[in-house]
Amino acid sequence: MAALTNMTESTSALSEKKKYKVIAENITASYDEVVAVKNVTIKFKDKAVTALIGPSGCGKTTLLRCLNRMHELTKNATVTGRVLLDGEDLYSNAQDPIIHRRKIGMVFQKPNPFPTMSIYDNVAAGLKLNGLRDKAVIDEIVRGCLQMVYLWDEVKNDLKKPGMSLSGGQQQRLCIARALAIQPEVLLMDEPASSLDPIATQKIEEMINELKKEYTIIIVTHNMQQAMRVSDYTGFMYLGDLIEFGETRQIFENPRNELTAKYVQGQFG
Amino acid sequence: MKVITLKKGPVDTDKIFKVITLLAATYVLVIIALIVFELVSGSFPVWEEEGLSFLTGSDWNAVEGRESFGALPYIFGTLVTSGLAMVIGVPISIGIAMFLSEIAPKFIRTPLSFVIELLAAVPSVIYGLWGLFVFRVYFKDWIEAPLYNMFGDSIWFFSGTPFGLDIFTASVILAIMIIPTISSISREIMLAVPNSQREAAYMLGATKWEVFKMAVIPYSKSGLIGASILGLGRAVGETMAVTMLIGNATGPAAFPQSLFKAGQTMSSIIANEFNEASPAGLHIHALIGIGLVLFITAIGINIIAHLLVARVLKAHEGAVQA
Amino acid sequence: MITTEQRAEFRKRFRYNVNQRLITDKIVKIIVFACVIVAIIPLGSILFEVFKNGSAALSIEFLTQIPGAIGTGEGGIGPAIQGTLLIIGMSSLIGVPIGVLSGIFLSEFGDNRFGKTIRFFNDVMAEFPSIVIGIFAFLLIVLVLGNFSIWAGTFALSIIMLPIIARTTEESLKLVPITYREAGFALGIKRWAVITRIIISSAKSGMITGIMLAVARIGGETAPLIMTILGSSQFFAGFNGPMDALPLRIWRLSLLPYESAQAQGWGAALVLILIVLSINVGVRFLFLRNRGKASFWHPRREQKWQR
Numbered sequence: 099m100a101a102l103t104n105m106t107e108s109t110s111a112l113s114e115k116k117k118y119k120v121i122a123e124n125i126t127a128s129y130d131e132v133v134a135v136k137n138v139t140i141k142f143k144d145k146a147v148t149a150l151i152g153p154s155g156c157g158k159t160t161l162l163r164c165l166n167r168m169h170e171l172t173k174n175a176t177v178t179g180r181v182l183l184d185g186e187d188l189y190s191n192a193q194d195p196i197i198h199r200r201k202i203g204m205v206f207q208k209p210n211p212f213p214t215m216s217i218y219d220n221v222a223a224g225l226k227l228n229g230l231r232d233k234a235v236i237d238e239i240v241r242g243c244l245q246m247v248y249l250w251d252e253v254k255n256d257l258k259k260p261g262m263s264l265s266g267g268q269q270q271r272l273c274i275a276r277a278l279a280i281q282p283e284v285l286l287m288d289e290p291a292s293s294l295d296p297i298a299t300q301k302i303e304e305m306i307n308e309l310k311k312e313y314t315i316i317i318v319t320h321n322m323q324q325a326m327r328v329s330d331y332t333g334f335m336y337l338g339d340l341i342e343f344g345e346t347r348q349i350f351e352n353p354r355n356e357l358t359a360k361y362v363q364g365q366f367g
Numbered sequence: 368m369k370v371i372t373l374k375k376g377p378v379d380t381d382k383i384f385k386v387i388t389l390l391a392a393t394y395v396l397v398i399i400a401l402i403v404f405e406l407v408s409g410s411f412p413v414w415e416e417e418g419l420s421f422l423t424g425s426d427w428n429a430v431e432g433r434e435s436f437g438a439l440p441y442i443f444g445t446l447v448t449s450g451l452a453m454v455i456g457v458p459i460s461i462g463i464a465m466f467l468s469e470i471a472p473k474f475i476r477t478p479l480s481f482v483i484e485l486l487a488a489v490p491s492v493i494y495g496l497w498g499l500f501v502f503r504v505y506f507k508d509w510i511e512a513p514l515y516n517m518f519g520d521s522i523w524f525f526s527g528t529p530f531g532l533d534i535f536t537a538s539v540i541l542a543i544m545i546i547p548t549i550s551s552i553s554r555e556i557m558l559a560v561p562n563s564q565r566e567a568a569y570m571l572g573a574t575k576w577e578v579f580k581m582a583v584i585p586y587s588k589s590g591l592i593g594a595s596i597l598g599l600g601r602a603v604g605e606t607m608a609v610t611m612l613i614g615n616a617t618g619p620a621a622f623p624q625s626l627f628k629a630g631q632t633m634s635s636i637i638a639n640e641f642n643e644a645s646p647a648g649l650h651i652h653a654l655i656g657i658g659l660v661l662f663i664t665a666i667g668i669n670i671i672a673h674l675l676v677a678r679v680l681k682a683h684e685g686a687v688q689a
Numbered sequence: 690m691i692t693t694e695q696r697a698e699f700r701k702r703f704r705y706n707v708n709q710r711l712i713t714d715k716i717v718k719i720i721v722f723a724c725v726i727v728a729i730i731p732l733g734s735i736l737f738e739v740f741k742n743g744s745a746a747l748s749i750e751f752l753t754q755i756p757g758a759i760g761t762g763e764g765g766i767g768p769a770i771q772g773t774l775l776i777i778g779m780s781s782l783i784g785v786p787i788g789v790l791s792g793i794f795l796s797e798f799g800d801n802r803f804g805k806t807i808r809f810f811n812d813v814m815a816e817f818p819s820i821v822i823g824i825f826a827f828l829l830i831v832l833v834l835g836n837f838s839i840w841a842g843t844f845a846l847s848i849i850m851l852p853i854i855a856r857t858t859e860e861s862l863k864l865v866p867i868t869y870r871e872a873g874f875a876l877g878i879k880r881w882a883v884i885t886r887i888i889i890s891s892a893k894s895g896m897i898t899g900i901m902l903a904v905a906r907i908g909g910e911t912a913p914l915i916m917t918i919l920g921s922s923q924f925f926a927g928f929n930g931p932m933d934a935l936p937l938r939i940w941r942l943s944l945l946p947y948e949s950a951q952a953q954g955w956g957a958a959l960v961l962i963l964i965v966l967s968i969n970v971g972v973r974f975l976f977l978r979n980r981g982k983a984s985f986w987h988p989r990r991e992q993k994w995q996r
Contacts, residue, residue: 166570168566168569168570171566171569173473194707194711196572196573196574196707196710196711197572197707198572199569199570199571199572200571200572203570204570206563206566206567208563210561210563210564210566210567211567212564212567212568212581212582212585213585213586214585214586214588215585223568223571223581224571224572225703227571227572227573227577227581227710228572228703228704228706229703229704229705229706230702230703230704231704232702235699235702239691239699242691243691246690246691273567276567276571277570277571278691280571280572281691281696281697281699281700281703282696283693283696308690309690311690312690312691312692312693312696380879380881381879381880381881383881384880384881384884385794385798385880385881387790388790388791388793388794388797388798389794389798390790391786391787391788391790391791391793391794392790392791392794392795392799392804392807392855393807394787394791394851395791395807395810395811395814395851395852395855396806396807396810398814398848398851399810399813399814401825401829402821402822402825405824405825405828405829406821406824406825406828409824409828458724459724459727459728460724462720462721462723462724462725463721463724463725463728465721466721466722466724466725467725470718470721470722479725481973482729482732483725483728483729484969485732485966485969485970486728486731486732488905488906488909488965488966488969489732489735489909489962489965490908490909490910490911490936490961490962490965491909491910491911491912492909492911492936492939492940492943492958492961493735493739493909493939493958493961493962494735495940495943496739496939496943496954496955496958497731497734497735497738497739499943500738500742500943500951501734501738502731502734543728543731546728547728550728574710574711574713574714575714575717575718576713576714576717576718577710577714597816600816601816603818604816604817604818604819604820604821605818606818606819606820606911606912607911607912607936607940611940611943634818634820634912637820637824638820638912638915641824641827641915641916642915642916642919646832654824655824655828658820658821658824661818661820661821662818662821665816665817665818665821666813666817669812669813669816669817670813673809673812673813
């Protein structure tokens with residue numbers, strides 16, 4: 099299967115690094131012997147939403163997890179390549195991954211707030227880790243993050259209530275607030291609305307549209323309409339290869355690759 | 368829909384089979400009921416004679432005509448040795464469970480947990496033998512004597528020249544014996560914590576230990592407590608190793624006064640004296656009475672532990688994430 | 690909305706404590722590893738000492754003769770070995786059938802409140818002080834029959850075996866897929882036959898593991914034997930008198946102040962540990978399919994995501 103592995107524009111390396119917040123370069127990732135991502139290179143623009151779409155098993159979630167070095171936590175998982183965040187390679191051996199992980203926030207498919215913590219403590223969890231002690235600053239950050247996820251008005255009087263007392267959609271927004279609290283530049287979202295009802299999904303999509311004004315968002319989704327609604331750029335993956343990458347409108351209205359066309363027309367899923 | 372059977376005899380063999388298995392299953396209930404009955408009736412004379420002061424008294428006099436028995440020193444002895452065993456054993460067990468569930472490389476997990484389980488397979492009497500002739504010597508010289516030299520005058524529970532056959536030694540051996548129980552259940556409980564919890568912590572940039580502190584421990588806390596209480600139950604019922612190492616004091620002298628003094632537990636006094644107690648007097652009934660108290664203590668502890676652990680494991684089994 | 694500039698400001702407030710956190714992480718790893726070592730050292734020492742001291746005492750005479758006069762160091766532990774083998778055999782004759790049938794009940798018919806109750810009491814019984822069970826057997830059997838005997842000892846040990854075997858049998862049977870049962874019923878085979886012929890043969894290795902582990906467990910039990918079989922210096926002399934067993938003999942020898950007695954104690958301990966450990970180790974390796982020990986709590990979970 100012929101695979102397109104690079105974006106079509108070519109500029110000098112340095113200015114490229116400045117234009118793109120995150121660059122995934124020649125990423126090859128495997129579980130045991132199975133290669134899930136085959137030599138994929140994508141450049142993600144700052145303050146924009148990039149969607150990764152493709153059928154189950156195409157490697158989009160694996161690629162996402164490579165961006166914040168979560169992939170290597172799975173047993174027998176290996177990854178090669180580089181991930182540049184503001185020009186710095188996260189995979190250089192210089193530093194422990196924990197330093198890099200906190201620069202990038204991640205939200206998972208099913209909401210997973212810490213059940214023994216209150217709403218406040220859930221959001222503040224990452225701050226405590228990073229040694230922030232000043233209560234006033236923590237309060238400010240918690241409020242700011244809960245506002246960004248449209249949760250503040252709903253819970254501002256109930257901050258001490260357990261995180262699990264919220265509805266599914268609210269819990270997911272809580273998890274997004276938790277990820278935003280550590281002040282990342284990039285937000286990774288792995289099918290964030292797939293376990294939610296349509297109304298909660300809509301809220302999340304509205305939120306993404308607001309957040310992209312200040313954050314770089316990379317979202318994996320199996321819902322093509324969602325990709326059309328929220329993303330500026332889209333990458334289509336199939337069986338580990340990056341088949342096509344470009345502006346969302348172009349991918350969906352005028353795909354250059356035959357396989358892409360088949361997928362976005364719903365001929366396979 | 369009825370199962371179509373090829374042969375239909377006059378006797379429903381399935382029903383018979385079910386009844387047989389049912390009877391076998393009920394056997395345990397019958398036994399427990401019988402145990403209660405026998406213990407109560409077997410100890411009845413001492414309750415009659417001493418009343419509730421059997422539980423509060425500390426005499427231990429088997430001489431005919433001046434018979435007087437009180438179980439309190441041994442109740443204390445059991446509580447102190449088991450408690451101390453917990454204080455030593457629980458942290459070590461949690462550490463082992465953490466190592467096996469979070470840190471150890473894959474290839475080492477199974478052999479290592481097997482080795483720890485072997486600790487549980489060693490018979491109690493062999494622990495006692497080893498404790499008596501090997502451990503005691505080192506323990507006395509390297510730990511007890513220095514502690515006595517440093518704190519013997521100032522801290523009351525370090526007083527008394529240590530000879531090695533005392534509460535401290537018995538408690539430490541007890542701790543070693545309950546480690547396999549507590550650590551293996553704790554490990555199960557830690558493994559039951561959903562990985563999504565760990566991922567959330569890793570995402571925030573947590574180190575392994577921080578992931579453990581933030582995501583695993585709070586989630587499994589009550590289960591770990593249950594596991595520890597189960598270890599306590601085991602420690603309470605342990606007999607032979609304790610008997611061989613605790614020094615066998617009786618009467619008021621058996622009250623735990625210092626780590627370095629001899630003591631006695633409920634199970635050890637039964638083991639020591641049962642065969643010498645003549646069924647004619649009150650002595651044997653006193654021992655059976657102690658057996659009854661031990662029974663109630665152990666069952667109470669085990670019931671609490673089971674409820675705690677079962678509740679935690681069940682909650683995780685059916686856990687709905689959101 | 691928290692802007693890029695604001696984020697940078699907030700990040701400045703973070704303490705750059707990463708090195709400290711990594712060091713703490715390392716220290717914890719070391720402490721935790723130390724816990725493992727602390728647990729393994731006693732095991733190593735016990736095995737070492739038992740083998741070292743016990744093998745000195747071993748000989749054919751030691752294994753087959755009756756004990757000599759106290760303190761002389763003569764004679765052996767023949768009756769004790771015979772006694773242990775006899776009593777675990779007889780206890781199994783009672784404990785295994787009842788335990789297996791209980792396990793079958795719990796697995797096949799026990800998915801209800803009554804089953805839960807039985808399971809609960811089995812678990813409670815399993816971690817029970819064995820000396821209390823000895824008292825019970827003393828009251829029920831020794832006093833009634835009027836003498837110490839193998840009956841009392843067998844009764845006590847079978848009670849100890851029972852919950853272990855019931856639980857492991859139940860767990861092994863539950864691991865057999867329900868489709869096996871359905872296939873049997875669909876063929877018109879009666880339920881009891883499906884269970885005994887089809888299901889049990891699938892669950893065989895797990896069940897045998899549980900039984901062998903229970904046997905190893907009662908082989909090492911001492912406390913319930915004290916007031917049931919009492920102990921003896923003669924070979925088995927009939928069903929109505931006292932007899933010896935290895936754990937009892939070890940204990941009695943340890944109480945004597947003679948070096949020779951101690952040496953014999955180590956020898957007896959070696960024999961006992963060889964029996965117990967070879968059952969434990971053998972069962973693991975022979976039945977590799979059965980993962981983990983006969984756990985009271987859960988079949989071991991498959992840990993897919995590990996670090």
